[in-house]
Amino acid sequence: MNILIEQIEVGLMQNFSYLVGCMETRECGLIDPAWEPDRLLKAVERNGMRLAAVLLTHTHFDHMEGLEELFRLAGPRKIFVHETERASLKSFSEHVVTLIDGMDISLGNITIHCHHTPGHLPGCICYQAGKNLFTGDMLFVNSVGRTDFPESNPRDFQKSILKLKGMGDDIVVFPGHDYGPTPTSTIGEQKKNNPYLMVDFHQ
Numbered sequence: 001m002n003i004l005i006e007q008i009e010v011g012l013m014q015n016f017s018y019l020v021g022c023m024e025t026r027e028c029g030l031i032d033p034a035w036e037p038d039r040l041l042k043a044v045e046r047n048g049m050r051l052a053a054v055l056l057t058h059t060h061f062d063h064m065e066g067l068e069e070l071f072r073l074a075g076p077r078k079i080f081v082h083e084t085e086r087a088s089l090k091s092f093s094e095h096v097v098t099l100i101d102g103m104d105i106s107l108g109n110i111t112i113h114c115h116h117t118p119g120h121l122p123g124c125i126c127y128q129a130g131k132n133l134f135t136g137d138m139l140f141v142n143s144v145g146r147t148d149f150p151e152s153n154p155r156d157f158q159k160s161i162l163k164l165k166g167m168g169d170d171i172v173v174f175p176g177h178d179y180g181p182t183p184t185s186t187i188g189e190q191k192k193n194n195p196y197l198m199v200d201f202h203q
């Protein structure tokens with residue numbers, strides 16, 4: 001799998017958007033496009049890629065508020081999102097493709113696997129491409145997303161943490177915000193340095 005990943009910090013809330021592309025077919029997706037869609041589209045162009053789809057880790061506004069502008073600039077694209085988040089995308093409903101745990105998305109010759117990781121919101125997804133895991137607001141470098149929203153569920157969150165802990169130590173973590181000492185990490189490093197992965201939750 002010949003994959004291109006570009007991490008792009010956007011907006012004023014230290015959000016990370018990601019360009020994930022297939023080097024063979026030049027098809028790419030944007031994970032959580034927000035705040036500066038013009039910059040994101042320039043990155044697509046600079047890499048000689050074609051934007052095929054948008055992938056949302058969840059539908060908090062700071063992860064998707066660039067959609068309208070993105071569609072205006074580039075035309076509509078498929079929007080992948082977990083089925084429980086569909087209601088937040090009413091104005092885009094004809095472009096929405098809903099996902100459930102375990103589904104795969106193809107981007108050119110790249111396969112992106114969906115891990116449903118509820119807790120922060122009921123429809124949070126971590127996207128995995130090879131050894132690369134895009135964690136949205138589930139997992140940050142050395143911390144985790146909030147679980148005090150009305151829709152949050154701390155119990156589900158603990159289960160999702162266990163799911164991430166069960167992945168290989170060499171999995172590279174690409175978080176949804178730049179809140180840590182480094183922009184990326186690995187599951188192995190997080191097991192040593194992230195207090196939320198060091199705790200043994202009782203199931």
Ligand SMILES: [Zn+2]
Pocket residue numbers: 058060120137145
């Ligand atoms: Zn969020």
